Amino acid sequence: MPHYNAQCHCGNITLSFGNWPTSLTSCNCSVCRRYGTLWGYYESDSVTVSVLRQPTTAYQWGDGFIDFHHCPECGCVTHYTSTDKSPTQKVAINFKMVTPEEINNIQIRYFDGVDSWKYLND
Template sequence: MIKGNCHCGAISFELDDQPEWLTQCNCSICRRLGTVWAHAPVDKVTLNADSGASIAYSWGDKELAFHSCKTCGSTTHWVSREPKEGAVMAVNTCLVEPAQLAKIRVRQFDGADSWRYLD
């Protein structure tokens, strides 16, 4: 299990599975946010936050909503704005204690151009 939280603690998450890898994407939003994502089925992630604790940001095709804490500004996760059965979401592992991630490989994803992993 992987556990993380925003800087102020208003939003926390738990990921039931250990991902095979983490994803560092170079698309315009991920690069600016400085995120490293762990992707998982929605039903494998537990978000703990009061209603209205996050603010959602969508752009472009508005398919994803990137959530950040309203108090401290930490980007915690993204979700599909129109989730389908088997939907995937991602949590920002930059908000996780490094020891929990030490054995998980980080893969570079070219979200800016080719839409492929670079390894």
């Protein structure tokens, strides 16, 4: 199985995954709009997080159900993980960590995380 990578600016954090997502999510909630992220969603067992020097640090907001991970060296938001302990735990990779050419043809879905909690372009 081929592996693809998303990497922070300084190369400290690399996320490896086996396939490109069919769509990416741009959320306008108070956190995501500030981070400027494009999320691709995976099962936690299909993503490998590799650390070169220092592990990520995490930030929780609101209901505390998500840990937003960032590189402590360059500050890039690399991914988020759900904090629940269910067997189908999710990981969202920030696809701003890959080159723009790699994601040019992936559909971007716009999620209204401020008001309706619905996708706006479905």
